[in-house]
Amino acid sequence: MVCNRCIMVVQQELEKLGLDVKSVTLGEVMLTKEPTAEEKKQIESVLIPLGFEVIDDKKSRIIEKIKNIIIGLVHHHDNDTRTNLSELLSSELHHDYNYLSNLFSEVEGTTIEKYFIAQKIEKVKELLVYDELSLSEIAFRLNYSSVAYLSNQFKKVTGLTPSHFKQIREDKRKPLDKV
Incomplete structure (x- = not known):
């Protein structure tokens, strides 16, 4: 949910x-x-x-909780504090991070870090489409150390630069009189 x-x-x-x-x-x-x-x-x-x-088994519940914490962190909170993800997950779920990481990778076929990055990139896409914040403001909001780092990570995940993604989205939008 x-x-x-x-x-x-x-x-x-x-x-x-x-x-x-x-x-x-x-x-x-x-x-x-x-x-x-x-x-x-x-x-x-x-x-x-x-x-x-x-979901009714313990391992699946833990994985779902990991996902929910990450989704909440990225999509529902203004990241005004720099949070260490491994410490946050360990303290919230009362398990060693290595256990959580291995369990997540085993079941999901990807790492917690890659899942976290994917969620951050989805949030970047959302913010780019809204067109209310500059890329610099987006980078700051999502705790990227620099715009260059955000841009490189975005391109690695999507195959596009943030500006190219934004341009493609704008090209697909129809003017109101054409809707």
């Missing part, structure tokens, strides 16, 4: 099933009591068709 609408939909659907929902946050649902096997099936039958995934 990435947005508030997703959280709202999940909560409503679970309450329709008669479940006592304690809280619904990004990627995690807390019920007041453990659901029965039948209730788990009902939850899956309601949420999966809506595009949600139901």
